[in-house]
Amino acid sequence: MNFALMFRYCIFGLPLILCLMWEIPLAAQTDGNWTSFTDMNSSSEFIYDGSLIWGAAPGGAFAFYRDGTLAKKLTNIEGLRGLELNTVEADSAGNLWFGAVNGTLSKFDSDGNYLTYYFIFKRRNVIDEPLIIYDLSADNEWLWIARQEGISKFSIYNNGGEIKENIEHMGSLVRPDVKVVFIDDNRIWFGTKNGIGYADKNSPFLPDGAIWTVFDSGNPAGLGNLDIRSIAYFDGHVYAGTAYGVYFYNESSYPGTWNLSGLPEQEINSLRLSADTLFAATNLGPYYTAGGTWQPYNMAGYPGGEVDDIAHVPEAGLFAAFSDGGFARYNGLWESFYLPGPRGQDYGDIVATENEVWGISYGVADQPGLAINHFDGTTWENYTDANSGLISDVFYSTAIDSSGRAWFGYWGNGISVYDQTDSTWFNYNHDNSPLYGVGGGYVVISAIGVDADRNIWMGSFKANLPHGIFILKSDSTWQEIQLSENGLQSNWFSRIILKGHQALFPTLEGFDMLDYGTDLVNTADDVWHHFDKSSDLISNASFDADFDNNGYIWICSDGGLNYYDPQFDYLDSLPLPFGFGPAVRNIEIDGLGNKWLATPNGLLRLSPDNTSWTSYTTTNSQLVNNDILSLFLVKSAGILWIGTMGGISRFDTGLESPSLELTEIRTYPNPAGPKFAQKVYFSRVPFGAKIRIFNIAGEKIQEIDATNDNGLTSWDFQNSSGETCAGGVYIYHIITASKDYSTTGKFVLIR
Incomplete structure (x- = not known):
């Protein structure tokens, strides 16, 4: 990728805070196709832009219409550079700004189209440490950023956006984590867990802590709680929402005093002003005041729960975001809803x-x-x-x-099965089956496997000895594999992997392997192997394993990656690339022999010949989160599902074994075009095949040779003369090198 990269430096106090800006739209990754699925059913902050209610969520940003129906979702696929959002703000031009936990500040237009992003970080030696962004407040050409260790004054328009100055000393508070920032006419207010303060926003000396008026433990001035959650201006006063109660600032005499407005027993998560009414989002629900006492907001039929933020929309009612997830809208009646x-x-x-x-x-x-x-x-x-x-x-x-x-x-309640054909559920536990757990009835099923004979294998985690594996056979009978001196060594199961007549049991006390021969019931021909640190397993805490195309067994653990050659009874390890691991949590091996590894630092792919690595992180791909917990590969389609600490990624790798008879050719994305990806991909195309592309008039515009052994071939939307093709419907014809097989299809190119 060719990125225009600009560093903006501002040295108005130490340590050095920098803002790094990407000036061009995001480019698609060079291979595969990504989709992100995240939870947006909570919101730390709402804003209403006149037509949509926008929310900052742990999994990205969303907008819904005034009736509560979903209008948009924004994830990393749409351009957000941080998905765990704390705040959203609209500037005077209508652009939207999203502040994230990872220190990124993403900018979108009012329609939700990505514009650019900035990275707010602190430089320590050679390591750039991101600063958490907690709150944003727009003020004409300025964007005030409440962040970890202070405030940044950000110029929206100068040089395409840059930090003007950093403020890290406010009175007696030095480098505080500023949770809220608020502009009141000519003053800038800030709130922390240890107090609140203000200064003249136009002062050229804002980094000088002496110019700030601060109310903290040394000078509370009547402020009964110093943990500031929100600030608002109402009825001629500045109001502060705290961990216990709402206070207003009376400045009739300098330096002023704080008086309790109300709700002294409640946690105030947010204050919002609308239509001459001040609303409060509290741990007991929404409240409001028109200048007198605080009142609960239409509690009849209220679904209940703590509220993180509220948005009052004229003629559409009040919207509430619940701390435990989900939303509610009041417009005469309370209606609860979740986003899909x-x-x-x-x-x-x-x-x-x-x-x-x-x-x-x-x-x-x-x-x-x-x-x-x-x-x-x-x-x-x-x-x-x-x-x-x-x-x-x-x-x-x-x-x-x-x-x-x-x-x-379950963790303690056995196992349930759901039959989608008739929507029925059934639970197996200690009371109605042979399942045995901790103390008998507390059955933790930490691993489940399904073999080719439709038997269900269940690992009972830490069950009373000698209990271990329980197998519900396809004929509805049960069989158990117990721990024994020369057999299964541990029941601290991580996974169960089954292939043919072999079973692999990664556990937290080593790795067990069973070859049960041709008959599962007859244990006389069972062959067991056990590995632990004494036999060169990197770590006893093994998490997963898989068989490769050459018969090797690959073992993941919290210490790294082992491989076992059963032919020579040889166990060895393979070091991971720098910056990854040491833990490897999951492994999946595709039809071409690539090994896909889940690590806390991103996704790794080891080539079929085990000589080269490819890494996928949030920096160089559209992976939703680097901290990967689980993987599942649909081998027939080359689709890798990735479970992370920040949502689910679906990676259409395109790395599938070629379809020799061309019966399983796939084209993606469809529609294609720069809005979706920089190329259109043809998967499972055999080596040596030709792909001919025609326009709707039947004219051949390009011919491509399939030269990749991995079955993935692409077209960059250019004709044989190197000219960019116009949008429209295109037809492709693929024929094998032997000319024995061919197939035809079509796709849409959108410009």
């Missing part, structure tokens, strides 16, 4: 077929998971113990069997 998409951000397990995916925002012990999420290619459904046959919200593992039934392992 997955629930939760951390996906510890994920399984898929060509037609669907299940992703678990999982729970452990007494920490509940948020939801089990199902996507059928068009629609997301979210399952919880409140709206389905799930018997608990502490779910942990999942699998899909050959009949399309979905299995879900």
